[in-house]
Amino acid sequence: MSHPPKISVIIPTYNREKLLPLTLDSILGxxxxxFEIIVVDDGSTDGTRAAIDARGDPRIRYVYKQNGGESSATNYxxxxxxxxxxAVVSSDDPVLPGWMETMEKFMDANPSILVAYPDWRLIDIDGNLVQHLKTEEYAFTRMVSxxxxxxxxxxxxxxxALGDFGDLRDAQYRYAPDLETWLRLALRGDFARVPHELASWRTHATSITVADRSLARAREMPRLVRHFFSRPDLPPxxxxxxxxALSRAYWTAAWILHENRPLLSxxxxLRSYWLAPNDPPELPxxxxxxxxxxxxxxxRNLLVALGLNRN
Structure with missing residues:
Protein backbone atom coordinates (compact mmCIF):
# COMPACT_ATOMS: atom_id res chain seq x y z
CA MET A 1 0.00 0.00 0.00
CA SER A 2 1.85 3.07 -1.26
CA HIS A 3 -0.40 5.82 0.12
CA PRO A 4 -1.35 6.14 3.78
CA PRO A 5 -4.62 4.32 4.48
CA LYS A 6 -7.61 6.26 5.70
CA ILE A 7 -8.26 3.94 8.64
CA SER A 8 -5.84 2.14 10.96
CA VAL A 9 -7.18 -0.76 13.00
CA ILE A 10 -4.86 -1.63 15.90
CA ILE A 11 -5.19 -5.12 17.38
CA PRO A 12 -3.07 -5.86 20.46
CA THR A 13 -3.03 -9.61 21.08
CA TYR A 14 -1.55 -12.24 23.33
CA ASN A 15 -2.11 -16.00 22.86
CA ARG A 16 -5.42 -15.62 21.04
CA GLU A 17 -4.78 -17.93 18.06
CA LYS A 18 -8.31 -19.37 18.27
CA LEU A 19 -10.23 -16.11 18.59
CA LEU A 20 -8.05 -13.68 16.63
CA PRO A 21 -8.91 -15.16 13.18
CA LEU A 22 -12.62 -14.47 13.78
CA THR A 23 -11.84 -10.85 14.58
CA LEU A 24 -9.56 -10.47 11.58
CA ASP A 25 -12.16 -11.93 9.24
CA SER A 26 -14.82 -9.58 10.61
CA ILE A 27 -12.60 -6.63 9.66
CA LEU A 28 -11.36 -7.96 6.33
CA GLY A 29 -14.98 -8.56 5.33
CA PHE A 35 -7.57 0.50 5.75
CA GLU A 36 -4.66 -1.21 7.44
CA ILE A 37 -4.69 -3.72 10.27
CA ILE A 38 -1.76 -3.56 12.66
CA VAL A 39 -1.58 -6.71 14.76
CA VAL A 40 0.79 -6.21 17.68
CA ASP A 41 1.73 -9.62 19.06
CA ASP A 42 2.64 -9.02 22.69
CA GLY A 43 4.95 -12.02 23.06
CA SER A 44 2.51 -14.82 22.18
CA THR A 45 3.75 -18.39 22.53
CA ASP A 46 0.93 -20.03 20.56
CA GLY A 47 0.13 -20.11 16.83
CA THR A 48 -0.80 -16.44 16.50
CA ARG A 49 1.67 -15.74 13.70
CA ALA A 50 0.52 -18.77 11.67
CA ALA A 51 -3.13 -17.73 12.05
CA ILE A 52 -2.29 -14.33 10.57
CA ASP A 53 -0.11 -15.69 7.76
CA ALA A 54 -2.97 -17.97 6.74
CA ARG A 55 -5.02 -14.89 5.82
CA GLY A 56 -2.47 -13.79 3.22
CA ASP A 57 -3.89 -10.26 3.13
CA PRO A 58 -1.44 -7.41 2.46
CA ARG A 59 -3.55 -5.04 4.55
CA ILE A 60 -2.46 -6.91 7.67
CA ARG A 61 0.80 -5.79 9.23
CA TYR A 62 2.15 -8.14 11.87
CA VAL A 63 4.67 -6.96 14.46
CA TYR A 64 6.07 -8.97 17.34
CA LYS A 65 7.33 -7.52 20.61
CA GLN A 66 8.30 -8.84 24.00
CA ASN A 67 5.42 -9.16 26.42
CA GLY A 68 4.66 -5.86 28.09
CA GLY A 69 0.89 -5.84 28.54
CA GLU A 70 -2.08 -4.48 26.62
CA SER A 71 -1.13 -0.83 27.08
CA SER A 72 2.38 -1.38 25.75
CA ALA A 73 1.07 -3.28 22.73
CA THR A 74 -1.59 -0.68 22.00
CA ASN A 75 0.93 2.16 22.18
CA TYR A 76 3.24 0.27 19.82
CA ALA A 87 -9.64 2.11 16.06
CA VAL A 88 -8.32 -0.22 18.75
CA VAL A 89 -10.02 -3.61 18.46
CA SER A 90 -9.48 -6.35 21.04
CA SER A 91 -8.27 -9.55 19.41
CA ASP A 92 -11.25 -11.52 20.71
CA ASP A 93 -13.97 -8.97 19.84
CA PRO A 94 -15.24 -9.24 16.23
CA VAL A 95 -16.88 -6.20 14.68
CA LEU A 96 -20.22 -6.38 12.89
CA PRO A 97 -21.02 -5.86 9.19
CA GLY A 98 -21.15 -2.18 8.26
CA TRP A 99 -18.99 -1.10 11.19
CA MET A 100 -16.18 0.56 9.26
CA GLU A 101 -18.35 2.20 6.61
CA THR A 102 -20.81 3.62 9.14
CA MET A 103 -18.12 4.97 11.45
CA GLU A 104 -16.09 6.41 8.58
CA LYS A 105 -19.10 8.23 7.13
CA PHE A 106 -19.99 9.63 10.54
CA MET A 107 -16.48 10.96 11.13
CA ASP A 108 -16.31 12.44 7.63
CA ALA A 109 -19.63 14.23 8.16
CA ASN A 110 -18.71 15.52 11.63
CA PRO A 111 -15.20 17.00 11.48
CA SER A 112 -15.49 18.53 14.96
CA ILE A 113 -15.89 15.11 16.60
CA LEU A 114 -12.69 13.62 18.01
CA VAL A 115 -14.12 10.24 19.09
CA ALA A 116 -17.19 8.41 17.86
CA TYR A 117 -18.53 5.23 19.42
CA PRO A 118 -21.34 2.84 18.44
CA ASP A 119 -23.74 0.62 20.31
CA TRP A 120 -22.51 -2.95 20.70
CA ARG A 121 -23.45 -6.43 21.80
CA LEU A 122 -22.18 -8.70 24.54
CA ILE A 123 -21.31 -12.21 23.34
CA ASP A 124 -20.13 -15.36 25.10
CA ILE A 125 -17.00 -17.41 24.45
CA ASP A 126 -18.73 -19.17 21.53
CA GLY A 127 -19.93 -15.93 19.95
CA ASN A 128 -23.54 -16.33 21.05
CA LEU A 129 -25.51 -13.19 21.78
CA VAL A 130 -25.86 -12.44 25.49
CA GLN A 131 -27.18 -8.89 25.47
CA HIS A 132 -27.67 -5.84 23.26
CA LEU A 133 -25.95 -2.77 24.73
CA LYS A 134 -27.26 0.70 23.95
CA THR A 135 -24.53 3.15 24.91
CA GLU A 136 -25.12 6.37 26.81
CA GLU A 137 -25.27 9.65 24.93
CA TYR A 138 -22.05 11.53 25.47
CA ALA A 139 -21.57 14.05 28.27
CA PHE A 140 -18.05 14.70 29.58
CA THR A 141 -19.23 15.57 33.09
CA ARG A 142 -21.10 12.27 33.36
CA MET A 143 -18.25 10.23 31.96
CA VAL A 144 -15.98 11.73 34.62
CA SER A 145 -18.30 11.64 37.62
CA ALA A 161 -5.99 15.71 15.21
CA LEU A 162 -3.66 14.28 17.88
CA GLY A 163 -0.19 14.85 16.50
CA ASP A 164 1.19 15.94 19.88
CA PHE A 165 -0.90 13.62 22.05
CA GLY A 166 1.81 11.05 22.70
CA ASP A 167 1.00 7.49 23.72
CA LEU A 168 -2.64 6.45 23.63
CA ARG A 169 -2.38 4.42 26.84
CA ASP A 170 -0.80 5.35 30.15
CA ALA A 171 1.13 2.16 30.94
CA GLN A 172 0.89 2.65 34.71
CA TYR A 173 -2.76 1.58 34.52
CA ARG A 174 -3.20 -2.11 33.86
CA TYR A 175 -6.87 -2.59 34.64
CA ALA A 176 -8.60 0.55 33.33
CA PRO A 177 -6.27 1.96 30.66
CA ASP A 178 -9.17 2.62 28.29
CA LEU A 179 -11.03 4.82 30.82
CA GLU A 180 -7.88 6.84 31.46
CA THR A 181 -7.40 7.25 27.70
CA TRP A 182 -10.95 8.50 27.16
CA LEU A 183 -10.67 10.99 30.01
CA ARG A 184 -7.50 12.48 28.53
CA LEU A 185 -8.92 12.52 25.01
CA ALA A 186 -12.08 14.24 26.20
CA LEU A 187 -9.96 17.23 27.18
CA ARG A 188 -8.96 17.54 23.52
CA GLY A 189 -12.32 17.38 21.76
CA ASP A 190 -15.93 16.25 21.63
CA PHE A 191 -17.20 12.69 21.54
CA ALA A 192 -20.43 11.44 19.95
CA ARG A 193 -22.54 8.30 20.01
CA VAL A 194 -23.35 6.59 16.71
CA PRO A 195 -26.75 4.94 17.30
CA HIS A 196 -26.07 1.68 15.48
CA GLU A 197 -25.00 -1.70 16.89
CA LEU A 198 -21.68 -2.25 15.15
CA ALA A 199 -19.29 -4.08 17.47
CA SER A 200 -19.11 -6.77 20.11
CA TRP A 201 -17.42 -7.51 23.41
CA ARG A 202 -16.72 -11.10 24.36
CA THR A 203 -17.05 -12.19 27.97
CA HIS A 204 -15.00 -15.20 28.99
CA ALA A 205 -13.15 -16.61 31.99
CA THR A 206 -9.73 -15.23 30.98
CA SER A 207 -10.94 -11.65 30.60
CA ILE A 208 -9.50 -9.32 33.25
CA THR A 209 -12.90 -7.62 33.57
CA VAL A 210 -14.50 -10.96 34.41
CA ALA A 211 -11.78 -12.83 36.29
CA ASP A 212 -9.59 -10.36 38.17
CA ARG A 213 -10.76 -9.52 41.68
CA SER A 214 -7.36 -8.49 43.03
CA LEU A 215 -6.47 -5.79 45.52
CA ALA A 216 -4.22 -4.25 42.87
CA ARG A 217 -7.19 -3.76 40.57
CA ALA A 218 -9.29 -2.31 43.37
CA ARG A 219 -6.60 0.20 44.32
CA GLU A 220 -6.07 1.35 40.75
CA MET A 221 -9.42 3.12 40.38
CA PRO A 222 -9.00 5.70 43.20
CA ARG A 223 -5.41 6.25 42.07
CA LEU A 224 -6.52 6.86 38.49
CA VAL A 225 -9.16 9.36 39.59
CA ARG A 226 -6.79 11.28 41.84
CA HIS A 227 -4.21 11.42 39.06
CA PHE A 228 -6.74 12.76 36.59
CA PHE A 229 -7.96 15.47 38.97
CA SER A 230 -4.39 16.56 39.68
CA ARG A 231 -4.19 17.91 36.12
CA PRO A 232 -3.96 21.72 35.97
CA ASP A 233 -5.92 21.94 32.70
CA LEU A 234 -9.32 20.69 33.90
CA PRO A 235 -12.29 22.96 33.18
CA PRO A 236 -14.12 24.16 36.31
CA ALA A 245 -15.94 10.57 40.92
CA LEU A 246 -13.85 9.45 43.90
CA SER A 247 -16.95 7.98 45.51
CA ARG A 248 -17.52 5.97 42.31
CA ALA A 249 -13.89 4.82 42.36
CA TYR A 250 -14.28 3.48 45.90
CA TRP A 251 -17.57 1.85 44.99
CA THR A 252 -15.80 0.11 42.06
CA ALA A 253 -13.11 -1.09 44.46
CA ALA A 254 -15.83 -2.42 46.78
CA TRP A 255 -17.47 -4.29 43.89
CA ILE A 256 -14.15 -5.86 42.86
CA LEU A 257 -13.47 -7.17 46.37
CA HIS A 258 -16.95 -7.96 47.69
CA GLU A 259 -16.62 -11.74 47.23
CA ASN A 260 -13.00 -12.33 48.21
CA ARG A 261 -12.34 -9.62 50.81
CA PRO A 262 -15.72 -8.57 52.24
CA LEU A 263 -14.36 -6.50 55.13
CA LEU A 264 -12.12 -4.41 52.90
CA SER A 265 -14.97 -4.17 50.40
CA LEU A 270 -18.16 3.28 53.51
CA ARG A 271 -15.61 5.67 52.01
CA SER A 272 -17.76 5.89 48.89
CA TYR A 273 -20.83 6.89 50.90
CA TRP A 274 -18.83 9.30 53.06
CA LEU A 275 -17.72 11.15 49.92
CA ALA A 276 -21.18 11.15 48.37
CA PRO A 277 -24.16 10.03 50.49
CA ASN A 278 -26.53 9.98 47.51
CA ASP A 279 -26.41 9.00 43.86
CA PRO A 280 -27.75 11.55 41.37
CA PRO A 281 -31.35 10.80 40.34
CA GLU A 282 -30.38 10.48 36.67
CA LEU A 283 -27.85 7.71 37.37
CA PRO A 284 -28.90 4.54 35.48
CA ARG A 300 -19.82 -10.21 60.90
CA ASN A 301 -17.20 -9.52 58.25
CA LEU A 302 -14.71 -8.41 60.92
CA LEU A 303 -15.17 -11.71 62.76
CA VAL A 304 -14.66 -13.60 59.51
CA ALA A 305 -11.49 -11.64 58.76
CA LEU A 306 -10.16 -12.42 62.27
CA GLY A 307 -11.08 -16.09 61.95
CA LEU A 308 -13.48 -15.84 64.89
CA ASN A 309 -16.68 -16.65 63.02
CA ARG A 310 -17.80 -20.09 64.26
CA ASN A 311 -20.75 -20.42 61.87
Missing amino acids: QSCED GWRLARGRYA WLLTMPGPGSFIRRE EIRRQKRY DWYL AYLKRFHRPSPARLW
Missing part, protein backbone atom coordinates in the same frame (compact mmCIF):
# COMPACT_ATOMS: atom_id res chain seq x y z
CA GLN A 30 -15.99 -4.91 5.74
CA SER A 31 -17.24 -3.03 2.68
CA CYS A 32 -14.51 -0.39 2.99
CA GLU A 33 -11.09 -1.17 1.53
CA ASP A 34 -8.89 1.78 2.43
CA GLY A 77 0.45 -0.01 17.27
CA TRP A 78 -0.61 3.60 17.80
CA ARG A 79 2.88 4.77 16.90
CA LEU A 80 2.85 2.70 13.71
CA ALA A 81 -0.63 3.78 12.60
CA ARG A 82 -0.81 5.95 9.47
CA GLY A 83 -4.54 6.41 9.07
CA ARG A 84 -6.61 9.54 9.46
CA TYR A 85 -8.82 7.54 11.82
CA ALA A 86 -7.76 4.84 14.25
CA TRP A 146 -19.83 8.24 36.83
CA LEU A 147 -16.48 6.77 35.71
CA LEU A 148 -18.36 5.40 32.75
CA THR A 149 -16.42 4.37 29.67
CA MET A 150 -19.00 5.61 27.19
CA PRO A 151 -16.82 4.76 24.18
CA GLY A 152 -16.56 0.99 23.97
CA PRO A 153 -15.88 -1.60 21.27
CA GLY A 154 -15.80 -0.21 17.75
CA SER A 155 -14.83 3.37 18.67
CA PHE A 156 -13.11 5.59 16.10
CA ILE A 157 -10.49 8.21 17.01
CA ARG A 158 -9.56 11.12 14.75
CA ARG A 159 -5.87 10.36 14.93
CA GLU A 160 -4.86 13.18 12.59
CA GLU A 237 -17.24 22.11 35.54
CA ILE A 238 -15.10 18.97 35.37
CA ARG A 239 -13.11 19.78 38.51
CA ARG A 240 -16.39 20.05 40.43
CA GLN A 241 -17.01 16.33 39.75
CA LYS A 242 -14.04 15.18 41.83
CA ARG A 243 -15.83 14.19 45.02
CA TYR A 244 -18.48 12.10 43.33
CA ASP A 266 -17.19 -2.71 53.12
CA TRP A 267 -14.48 -0.23 54.08
CA TYR A 268 -14.25 0.98 50.48
CA LEU A 269 -18.03 1.19 50.33
CA ALA A 285 -30.05 1.68 37.68
CA TYR A 286 -27.18 -0.58 36.61
CA LEU A 287 -24.67 1.94 38.00
CA LYS A 288 -26.23 2.37 41.41
CA ARG A 289 -24.14 1.39 44.42
CA PHE A 290 -24.64 -1.40 46.91
CA HIS A 291 -26.52 -0.28 50.00
CA ARG A 292 -24.40 1.17 52.77
CA PRO A 293 -23.08 -1.73 54.93
CA SER A 294 -24.98 -2.16 58.19
CA PRO A 295 -23.19 -2.39 61.58
CA ALA A 296 -24.25 -6.04 61.81
CA ARG A 297 -22.64 -6.82 58.45
CA LEU A 298 -19.47 -4.97 59.35
CA TRP A 299 -19.21 -6.89 62.62
Whole structure:
Protein backbone atom coordinates (compact mmCIF):
# COMPACT_ATOMS: atom_id res chain seq x y z
CA MET A 1 0.00 0.00 0.00
CA SER A 2 1.85 3.07 -1.26
CA HIS A 3 -0.40 5.82 0.12
CA PRO A 4 -1.35 6.14 3.78
CA PRO A 5 -4.62 4.32 4.48
CA LYS A 6 -7.61 6.26 5.70
CA ILE A 7 -8.26 3.94 8.64
CA SER A 8 -5.84 2.14 10.96
CA VAL A 9 -7.18 -0.76 13.00
CA ILE A 10 -4.86 -1.63 15.90
CA ILE A 11 -5.19 -5.12 17.38
CA PRO A 12 -3.07 -5.86 20.46
CA THR A 13 -3.03 -9.61 21.08
CA TYR A 14 -1.55 -12.24 23.33
CA ASN A 15 -2.11 -16.00 22.86
CA ARG A 16 -5.42 -15.62 21.04
CA GLU A 17 -4.78 -17.93 18.06
CA LYS A 18 -8.31 -19.37 18.27
CA LEU A 19 -10.23 -16.11 18.59
CA LEU A 20 -8.05 -13.68 16.63
CA PRO A 21 -8.91 -15.16 13.18
CA LEU A 22 -12.62 -14.47 13.78
CA THR A 23 -11.84 -10.85 14.58
CA LEU A 24 -9.56 -10.47 11.58
CA ASP A 25 -12.16 -11.93 9.24
CA SER A 26 -14.82 -9.58 10.61
CA ILE A 27 -12.60 -6.63 9.66
CA LEU A 28 -11.36 -7.96 6.33
CA GLY A 29 -14.98 -8.56 5.33
CA GLN A 30 -15.99 -4.91 5.74
CA SER A 31 -17.24 -3.03 2.68
CA CYS A 32 -14.51 -0.39 2.99
CA GLU A 33 -11.09 -1.17 1.53
CA ASP A 34 -8.89 1.78 2.43
CA PHE A 35 -7.57 0.50 5.75
CA GLU A 36 -4.66 -1.21 7.44
CA ILE A 37 -4.69 -3.72 10.27
CA ILE A 38 -1.76 -3.56 12.66
CA VAL A 39 -1.58 -6.71 14.76
CA VAL A 40 0.79 -6.21 17.68
CA ASP A 41 1.73 -9.62 19.06
CA ASP A 42 2.64 -9.02 22.69
CA GLY A 43 4.95 -12.02 23.06
CA SER A 44 2.51 -14.82 22.18
CA THR A 45 3.75 -18.39 22.53
CA ASP A 46 0.93 -20.03 20.56
CA GLY A 47 0.13 -20.11 16.83
CA THR A 48 -0.80 -16.44 16.50
CA ARG A 49 1.67 -15.74 13.70
CA ALA A 50 0.52 -18.77 11.67
CA ALA A 51 -3.13 -17.73 12.05
CA ILE A 52 -2.29 -14.33 10.57
CA ASP A 53 -0.11 -15.69 7.76
CA ALA A 54 -2.97 -17.97 6.74
CA ARG A 55 -5.02 -14.89 5.82
CA GLY A 56 -2.47 -13.79 3.22
CA ASP A 57 -3.89 -10.26 3.13
CA PRO A 58 -1.44 -7.41 2.46
CA ARG A 59 -3.55 -5.04 4.55
CA ILE A 60 -2.46 -6.91 7.67
CA ARG A 61 0.80 -5.79 9.23
CA TYR A 62 2.15 -8.14 11.87
CA VAL A 63 4.67 -6.96 14.46
CA TYR A 64 6.07 -8.97 17.34
CA LYS A 65 7.33 -7.52 20.61
CA GLN A 66 8.30 -8.84 24.00
CA ASN A 67 5.42 -9.16 26.42
CA GLY A 68 4.66 -5.86 28.09
CA GLY A 69 0.89 -5.84 28.54
CA GLU A 70 -2.08 -4.48 26.62
CA SER A 71 -1.13 -0.83 27.08
CA SER A 72 2.38 -1.38 25.75
CA ALA A 73 1.07 -3.28 22.73
CA THR A 74 -1.59 -0.68 22.00
CA ASN A 75 0.93 2.16 22.18
CA TYR A 76 3.24 0.27 19.82
CA GLY A 77 0.45 -0.01 17.27
CA TRP A 78 -0.61 3.60 17.80
CA ARG A 79 2.88 4.77 16.90
CA LEU A 80 2.85 2.70 13.71
CA ALA A 81 -0.63 3.78 12.60
CA ARG A 82 -0.81 5.95 9.47
CA GLY A 83 -4.54 6.41 9.07
CA ARG A 84 -6.61 9.54 9.46
CA TYR A 85 -8.82 7.54 11.82
CA ALA A 86 -7.76 4.84 14.25
CA ALA A 87 -9.64 2.11 16.06
CA VAL A 88 -8.32 -0.22 18.75
CA VAL A 89 -10.02 -3.61 18.46
CA SER A 90 -9.48 -6.35 21.04
CA SER A 91 -8.27 -9.55 19.41
CA ASP A 92 -11.25 -11.52 20.71
CA ASP A 93 -13.97 -8.97 19.84
CA PRO A 94 -15.24 -9.24 16.23
CA VAL A 95 -16.88 -6.20 14.68
CA LEU A 96 -20.22 -6.38 12.89
CA PRO A 97 -21.02 -5.86 9.19
CA GLY A 98 -21.15 -2.18 8.26
CA TRP A 99 -18.99 -1.10 11.19
CA MET A 100 -16.18 0.56 9.26
CA GLU A 101 -18.35 2.20 6.61
CA THR A 102 -20.81 3.62 9.14
CA MET A 103 -18.12 4.97 11.45
CA GLU A 104 -16.09 6.41 8.58
CA LYS A 105 -19.10 8.23 7.13
CA PHE A 106 -19.99 9.63 10.54
CA MET A 107 -16.48 10.96 11.13
CA ASP A 108 -16.31 12.44 7.63
CA ALA A 109 -19.63 14.23 8.16
CA ASN A 110 -18.71 15.52 11.63
CA PRO A 111 -15.20 17.00 11.48
CA SER A 112 -15.49 18.53 14.96
CA ILE A 113 -15.89 15.11 16.60
CA LEU A 114 -12.69 13.62 18.01
CA VAL A 115 -14.12 10.24 19.09
CA ALA A 116 -17.19 8.41 17.86
CA TYR A 117 -18.53 5.23 19.42
CA PRO A 118 -21.34 2.84 18.44
CA ASP A 119 -23.74 0.62 20.31
CA TRP A 120 -22.51 -2.95 20.70
CA ARG A 121 -23.45 -6.43 21.80
CA LEU A 122 -22.18 -8.70 24.54
CA ILE A 123 -21.31 -12.21 23.34
CA ASP A 124 -20.13 -15.36 25.10
CA ILE A 125 -17.00 -17.41 24.45
CA ASP A 126 -18.73 -19.17 21.53
CA GLY A 127 -19.93 -15.93 19.95
CA ASN A 128 -23.54 -16.33 21.05
CA LEU A 129 -25.51 -13.19 21.78
CA VAL A 130 -25.86 -12.44 25.49
CA GLN A 131 -27.18 -8.89 25.47
CA HIS A 132 -27.67 -5.84 23.26
CA LEU A 133 -25.95 -2.77 24.73
CA LYS A 134 -27.26 0.70 23.95
CA THR A 135 -24.53 3.15 24.91
CA GLU A 136 -25.12 6.37 26.81
CA GLU A 137 -25.27 9.65 24.93
CA TYR A 138 -22.05 11.53 25.47
CA ALA A 139 -21.57 14.05 28.27
CA PHE A 140 -18.05 14.70 29.58
CA THR A 141 -19.23 15.57 33.09
CA ARG A 142 -21.10 12.27 33.36
CA MET A 143 -18.25 10.23 31.96
CA VAL A 144 -15.98 11.73 34.62
CA SER A 145 -18.30 11.64 37.62
CA TRP A 146 -19.83 8.24 36.83
CA LEU A 147 -16.48 6.77 35.71
CA LEU A 148 -18.36 5.40 32.75
CA THR A 149 -16.42 4.37 29.67
CA MET A 150 -19.00 5.61 27.19
CA PRO A 151 -16.82 4.76 24.18
CA GLY A 152 -16.56 0.99 23.97
CA PRO A 153 -15.88 -1.60 21.27
CA GLY A 154 -15.80 -0.21 17.75
CA SER A 155 -14.83 3.37 18.67
CA PHE A 156 -13.11 5.59 16.10
CA ILE A 157 -10.49 8.21 17.01
CA ARG A 158 -9.56 11.12 14.75
CA ARG A 159 -5.87 10.36 14.93
CA GLU A 160 -4.86 13.18 12.59
CA ALA A 161 -5.99 15.71 15.21
CA LEU A 162 -3.66 14.28 17.88
CA GLY A 163 -0.19 14.85 16.50
CA ASP A 164 1.19 15.94 19.88
CA PHE A 165 -0.90 13.62 22.05
CA GLY A 166 1.81 11.05 22.70
CA ASP A 167 1.00 7.49 23.72
CA LEU A 168 -2.64 6.45 23.63
CA ARG A 169 -2.38 4.42 26.84
CA ASP A 170 -0.80 5.35 30.15
CA ALA A 171 1.13 2.16 30.94
CA GLN A 172 0.89 2.65 34.71
CA TYR A 173 -2.76 1.58 34.52
CA ARG A 174 -3.20 -2.11 33.86
CA TYR A 175 -6.87 -2.59 34.64
CA ALA A 176 -8.60 0.55 33.33
CA PRO A 177 -6.27 1.96 30.66
CA ASP A 178 -9.17 2.62 28.29
CA LEU A 179 -11.03 4.82 30.82
CA GLU A 180 -7.88 6.84 31.46
CA THR A 181 -7.40 7.25 27.70
CA TRP A 182 -10.95 8.50 27.16
CA LEU A 183 -10.67 10.99 30.01
CA ARG A 184 -7.50 12.48 28.53
CA LEU A 185 -8.92 12.52 25.01
CA ALA A 186 -12.08 14.24 26.20
CA LEU A 187 -9.96 17.23 27.18
CA ARG A 188 -8.96 17.54 23.52
CA GLY A 189 -12.32 17.38 21.76
CA ASP A 190 -15.93 16.25 21.63
CA PHE A 191 -17.20 12.69 21.54
CA ALA A 192 -20.43 11.44 19.95
CA ARG A 193 -22.54 8.30 20.01
CA VAL A 194 -23.35 6.59 16.71
CA PRO A 195 -26.75 4.94 17.30
CA HIS A 196 -26.07 1.68 15.48
CA GLU A 197 -25.00 -1.70 16.89
CA LEU A 198 -21.68 -2.25 15.15
CA ALA A 199 -19.29 -4.08 17.47
CA SER A 200 -19.11 -6.77 20.11
CA TRP A 201 -17.42 -7.51 23.41
CA ARG A 202 -16.72 -11.10 24.36
CA THR A 203 -17.05 -12.19 27.97
CA HIS A 204 -15.00 -15.20 28.99
CA ALA A 205 -13.15 -16.61 31.99
CA THR A 206 -9.73 -15.23 30.98
CA SER A 207 -10.94 -11.65 30.60
CA ILE A 208 -9.50 -9.32 33.25
CA THR A 209 -12.90 -7.62 33.57
CA VAL A 210 -14.50 -10.96 34.41
CA ALA A 211 -11.78 -12.83 36.29
CA ASP A 212 -9.59 -10.36 38.17
CA ARG A 213 -10.76 -9.52 41.68
CA SER A 214 -7.36 -8.49 43.03
CA LEU A 215 -6.47 -5.79 45.52
CA ALA A 216 -4.22 -4.25 42.87
CA ARG A 217 -7.19 -3.76 40.57
CA ALA A 218 -9.29 -2.31 43.37
CA ARG A 219 -6.60 0.20 44.32
CA GLU A 220 -6.07 1.35 40.75
CA MET A 221 -9.42 3.12 40.38
CA PRO A 222 -9.00 5.70 43.20
CA ARG A 223 -5.41 6.25 42.07
CA LEU A 224 -6.52 6.86 38.49
CA VAL A 225 -9.16 9.36 39.59
CA ARG A 226 -6.79 11.28 41.84
CA HIS A 227 -4.21 11.42 39.06
CA PHE A 228 -6.74 12.76 36.59
CA PHE A 229 -7.96 15.47 38.97
CA SER A 230 -4.39 16.56 39.68
CA ARG A 231 -4.19 17.91 36.12
CA PRO A 232 -3.96 21.72 35.97
CA ASP A 233 -5.92 21.94 32.70
CA LEU A 234 -9.32 20.69 33.90
CA PRO A 235 -12.29 22.96 33.18
CA PRO A 236 -14.12 24.16 36.31
CA GLU A 237 -17.24 22.11 35.54
CA ILE A 238 -15.10 18.97 35.37
CA ARG A 239 -13.11 19.78 38.51
CA ARG A 240 -16.39 20.05 40.43
CA GLN A 241 -17.01 16.33 39.75
CA LYS A 242 -14.04 15.18 41.83
CA ARG A 243 -15.83 14.19 45.02
CA TYR A 244 -18.48 12.10 43.33
CA ALA A 245 -15.94 10.57 40.92
CA LEU A 246 -13.85 9.45 43.90
CA SER A 247 -16.95 7.98 45.51
CA ARG A 248 -17.52 5.97 42.31
CA ALA A 249 -13.89 4.82 42.36
CA TYR A 250 -14.28 3.48 45.90
CA TRP A 251 -17.57 1.85 44.99
CA THR A 252 -15.80 0.11 42.06
CA ALA A 253 -13.11 -1.09 44.46
CA ALA A 254 -15.83 -2.42 46.78
CA TRP A 255 -17.47 -4.29 43.89
CA ILE A 256 -14.15 -5.86 42.86
CA LEU A 257 -13.47 -7.17 46.37
CA HIS A 258 -16.95 -7.96 47.69
CA GLU A 259 -16.62 -11.74 47.23
CA ASN A 260 -13.00 -12.33 48.21
CA ARG A 261 -12.34 -9.62 50.81
CA PRO A 262 -15.72 -8.57 52.24
CA LEU A 263 -14.36 -6.50 55.13
CA LEU A 264 -12.12 -4.41 52.90
CA SER A 265 -14.97 -4.17 50.40
CA ASP A 266 -17.19 -2.71 53.12
CA TRP A 267 -14.48 -0.23 54.08
CA TYR A 268 -14.25 0.98 50.48
CA LEU A 269 -18.03 1.19 50.33
CA LEU A 270 -18.16 3.28 53.51
CA ARG A 271 -15.61 5.67 52.01
CA SER A 272 -17.76 5.89 48.89
CA TYR A 273 -20.83 6.89 50.90
CA TRP A 274 -18.83 9.30 53.06
CA LEU A 275 -17.72 11.15 49.92
CA ALA A 276 -21.18 11.15 48.37
CA PRO A 277 -24.16 10.03 50.49
CA ASN A 278 -26.53 9.98 47.51
CA ASP A 279 -26.41 9.00 43.86
CA PRO A 280 -27.75 11.55 41.37
CA PRO A 281 -31.35 10.80 40.34
CA GLU A 282 -30.38 10.48 36.67
CA LEU A 283 -27.85 7.71 37.37
CA PRO A 284 -28.90 4.54 35.48
CA ALA A 285 -30.05 1.68 37.68
CA TYR A 286 -27.18 -0.58 36.61
CA LEU A 287 -24.67 1.94 38.00
CA LYS A 288 -26.23 2.37 41.41
CA ARG A 289 -24.14 1.39 44.42
CA PHE A 290 -24.64 -1.40 46.91
CA HIS A 291 -26.52 -0.28 50.00
CA ARG A 292 -24.40 1.17 52.77
CA PRO A 293 -23.08 -1.73 54.93
CA SER A 294 -24.98 -2.16 58.19
CA PRO A 295 -23.19 -2.39 61.58
CA ALA A 296 -24.25 -6.04 61.81
CA ARG A 297 -22.64 -6.82 58.45
CA LEU A 298 -19.47 -4.97 59.35
CA TRP A 299 -19.21 -6.89 62.62
CA ARG A 300 -19.82 -10.21 60.90
CA ASN A 301 -17.20 -9.52 58.25
CA LEU A 302 -14.71 -8.41 60.92
CA LEU A 303 -15.17 -11.71 62.76
CA VAL A 304 -14.66 -13.60 59.51
CA ALA A 305 -11.49 -11.64 58.76
CA LEU A 306 -10.16 -12.42 62.27
CA GLY A 307 -11.08 -16.09 61.95
CA LEU A 308 -13.48 -15.84 64.89
CA ASN A 309 -16.68 -16.65 63.02
CA ARG A 310 -17.80 -20.09 64.26
CA ASN A 311 -20.75 -20.42 61.87
